[in-house]
Amino acid sequence: PTPVAIFFGEPGEVVSDPFFDGEGPERAGCIHCGGCMVGCRHNAKNTLDKNYLYFAEKWGAEIRAEANVLDIRPLYGPQPDNARYEVVYEHITDWFMKRKQVVRTRNVVVAGGVLGTVDLLLKCRDESGSLPKLSRRLGLRVRSNSEALIGVTARETAQDFSEGVAITSHFWVDEVTSVEPVRFPPGSSFMRTLMLPLESLKGKTTLAHFGHALWEGLKRPFDLLTVRVLPKWPEKNTVLLVMQTLDNRMSLRRGRSLWTLGFKGLVTHRDPDQPIPTVIETGRAILNRFADKVNGVPWVGMNELMNKPNTAHVLGGCGIGGNETEGVVDVNQQVFNYPGLYVADASVIPVNLGVNPSLTITAMTERAMAHIPQKVDAPPLEPLQKPEGLELVQRKDGRFLQKALPFIFALLPLSLLFLFKTFKRK
Ligand SMILES: Cc1cc2nc3c(=O)[nH]c(=O)nc-3n(C[C@H](O)[C@H](O)[C@H](O)COP(=O)(O)OP(=O)(O)OC[C@H]3O[C@@H](n4cnc5c(N)ncnc54)[C@H](O)[C@@H]3O)c2cc1C
Ligand code: SF4
Structure with a gap:
């Protein structure tokens, strides 16, 4: 339990x-x-x-809810309010011309999760130029908990698998692999649109994988329907979350790809030496045994067919080190070269845990925060000193197209209407 x-x-x-x-x-x-x-x-x-x-x-x-932080700017030299940083954020619920606000503060704790924190800090280092002295290790050694999400849909069952709390048990299959059965509530079937019934992959390319999956689907149409179409999927379904402590990794950078629709965003890069595996064979063996027990159809995510690993537990990217060439933050999670700037989320986790990470994130954050003196006991803070040779350049945030998109979408129907009327008149 x-x-x-x-x-x-x-x-x-x-x-x-x-x-x-x-x-x-x-x-x-x-x-x-x-x-x-x-x-x-x-x-x-x-x-x-x-x-x-x-x-x-x-x-x-x-x-302040519904706030998207865009930039963190150090304030060098003495300030009337003793502030050391300015945090710039926008109101994400504004439709057009999102309002921007600035908060002045003595310390900043960044806790945007791996995807939020790494993205924001990369922008501050490389795009707005506000934090140019951030470590070059930012975005490296990102891990996925070496994970796979696979599952089984029972062909028929008198028992309602959706009843109970989402996770009730967890077991270790071997020294490095743990498995957690997970349930979802009635009505949450969207996930199945990404699943295909499959016991094992055949072939080496994505095309061969899809061809094999299609052939399996044609051979066993009822199984295909059970996984993808027939009603009451959550009531008959169990997701198996497979996690490993093995070391494998990727890196995150700002760039453009098909997945970012050509916009600049976070993109992943496989590590050539220790790539994250897409298929975890130990998990697959458990999956097929579980399917036999419940008279179910084993399924896998389409990501496996495309040789893309997936995860609900992304970790790392702001590694802890002895100095800025080894890591982004020190042992107390303070960012190198920026006193009073901290990172407190999954991006500082240095390994694949092989279990769900929330408790580790919480424990590390509590420890790091315990090193910050309480306001009443805090000694007066030294103003930030501008690093020697640092040129202060505020570059544009490079989001012109994103900002222009709502206008383009708003103008599109009007332009179509105008064209339609013009042609009609002719
Ligand atoms: C479906 C699902 C189920 C999970 N179940 C479990 C479980 O059972 N047990 C477990 O231990 N773990 C579970 N996890 C993992 C766990 O939720 C995460 O590992 C954990 O929440 C990460 O914590 P974090 O503080 O790093 O980031 P998050 O919890 O992701 O918090 C980051 C916050 O920062 C915000 N943010 C990001 N960028 C910005 C920005 N620029 N400005 C302002 N705000 C920003 C985000 O909106 C978010 O609210 C699950 C994850 C998923 C997706
Ligand atoms: S979501 Fe449902 S099962 Fe989970 S804690 Fe709340 S009431 Fe219980």
């Missing part, structure tokens, strides 16, 4: 806070709906907004 952060009182019954000696918010007993994977709508799960964010707000922090 897996310990889970869920309140198991009377189903649906609201009680005063059972987790933090009554200081936290009210909770309701879990109703076993299976929906925890994307947060709990029934107030039973101990999620961030019910613990850290709740207490931060209760103790005086102001939370």
